[in-house]
Amino acid sequence: MNVLVINAGSSSLKYQLINLETKHILAKGICERVGSAEAFHKHGLDENERVIDAEMRDHDDAMALVLEALTSGPTKAVDSLDEIDAVGHRIVQGGWYFDRSVLIDDDVIAKIDELAELAPLHNKAALMGIHACQKHMPSTPMVAVFDTSFFQSLPPKAYMYPLPYELYEKYHIRKYGAHGTSHRYISERAAAVLGEPLDELKLITCHLGNGCSMSAIDHGVAVDTSMGLTPLDGLMMGTRCGAIDPAIVPYIMDKEGLDAAGVNDLMNKQSGLLGISGISNDLRSVRDASEKGDERAMLAYDMYSNSVKKYIGQYMAVMGGVDAIVLTAGVGENCEKMRRMIFAGLQPLGIVLDEAKNRQRGFEREISSDSSKVKVIIIPTNEEYMIARDTYDIVHEHSQIVPVSHAE
Ligand code: AMP
Numbered sequence: 001m002n003v004l005v006i007n008a009g010s011s012s013l014k015y016q017l018i019n020l021e022t023k024h025i026l027a028k029g030i031c032e033r034v035g036s037a038e039a040f041h042k043h044g045l046d047e048n049e050r051v052i053d054a055e056m057r058d059h060d061d062a063m064a065l066v067l068e069a070l071t072s073g074p075t076k077a078v079d080s081l082d083e084i085d086a087v088g089h090r091i092v093q094g095g096w097y098f099d100r101s102v103l104i105d106d107d108v109i110a111k112i113d114e115l116a117e118l119a120p121l122h123n124k125a126a127l128m129g130i131h132a133c134q135k136h137m138p139s140t141p142m143v144a145v146f147d148t149s150f151f152q153s154l155p156p157k158a159y160m161y162p163l164p165y166e167l168y169e170k171y172h173i174r175k176y177g178a179h180g181t182s183h184r185y186i187s188e189r190a191a192a193v194l195g196e197p198l199d200e201l202k203l204i205t206c207h208l209g210n211g212c213s214m215s216a217i218d219h220g221v222a223v224d225t226s227m228g229l230t231p232l233d234g235l236m237m238g239t240r241c242g243a244i245d246p247a248i249v250p251y252i253m254d255k256e257g258l259d260a261a262g263v264n265d266l267m268n269k270q271s272g273l274l275g276i277s278g279i280s281n282d283l284r285s286v287r288d289a290s291e292k293g294d295e296r297a298m299l300a301y302d303m304y305s306n307s308v309k310k311y312i313g314q315y316m317a318v319m320g321g322v323d324a325i326v327l328t329a330g331v332g333e334n335c336e337k338m339r340r341m342i343f344a345g346l347q348p349l350g351i352v353l354d355e356a357k358n359r360q361r362g363f364e365r366e367i368s369s370d371s372s373k374v375k376v377i378i379i380p381t382n383e384e385y386m387i388a389r390d391t392y393d394i395v396h397e398h399s400q401i402v403p404v405s406h407a408e
Helices: 059-071 106-117 120-136 149-153 165-171 180-194 248-256 260-269 272-277 283-291 295-319 329-334 336-343 355-359 383-397
Strands: 002-008 013-019 024-032 040-043 050-053 086-091 142-146 202-208 212-218 221-225 324-328 375-378
Touching (some): 002 383, 013 059, 024 059, 040 059, 106 120, 120 142, 142 383, 149 180, 180 202, 180 221, 180 324, 202 295, 202 329, 221 295, 248 260, 272 295, 283 295, 295 336, 324 329, 336 355
Parallel strands (some): 002 086, 324 375
Antiparallel strands (some): 013 024
16 A cells, blocks of 8 residues: 655645555655745655756645656656555644544544644645645545644643643643654654563653654653643754743843744744854754854753753653653754763663764664663654554555554
């Protein structure tokens, strides 16, 4: 079965075509700057990637180009649209409605639209992707996979904010989390790497990239996570500030003459590594500058690692210990220096890195020392595969497709 995974942003449309039986990526690409005169389409696997300048007034046009590239010419991956059995859509906000992935119908579309209040750019963009697929592939089943659904298991003591209760009742203000598909994937893979059942493990999962989030997964169930009502909360990130004293918000608005949109922009786009270093949101540039002695870059680096360290402590306390800490995404997978700083001094908590293993490159691997009570594991995330797998499972439930094994 071939599943087309779609991740639609407000001006982009990212996709992968995955064969679930072989787990091979048949094709992938992205349409960028959709709706502008500079729109272009990148299509192909690694060395065969091609960039095609193309006119794309909207997501409908982008989708038409994607399907054409998948089925014809030198970029062809399948003979016809009939060989695309289902489409899986990444949806950022599933709110209180969705605690799992679902088959898309009119009711699901209406709910995604209603939840756009909580994630205006993201959910509206996802709907454009859904409508474009409905137009071009009207009889192909579609599944919605939500970034938030993995965290619907959080207990009220973790998801409620200590604000007047009526705000929760009136506006659904609570923690929803984000990056859930990534946390779910790496927790499953970590259990496989450890050779233990997921439901017997206490895990802390860390998605450390440009966006950063951590979660506490107790016996396979997410019990806390660092992102909140929106993906601004929690850890310090590339351009996002993460958790700060909320009284700073009205104070800055007053001092800088900013309105709500202005302060929101400052916290989402001008803060984090970029805001502190004044150099970049990219950790590599901040690291290089810090190694040349730039003090603000050094501070940004220190603050980033300290932010992760504090959540490790919190989540160990929440779960009464931890068996393994799992790292993923650009920083978690690749930055040995940041990993060294995060775990420095955690020996009293039973967490010891193996310096040599930390320096090695590779795929899924353990980097803690043999004496470490707590295992530290790197798992490259694969949200697209997870979306394809959910799509396959749900479409299979609703039809008579012969199931494939997901065991790896
Ligand atoms: P992501 O959002 O997962 O793509 O991660 C992006 C972040 O990962 C950026 O801050 C990059 O600087 C960082 N990153 C990617 N590769 C490396 C590397 N080899 N060493 C250090 N940081 C890296």
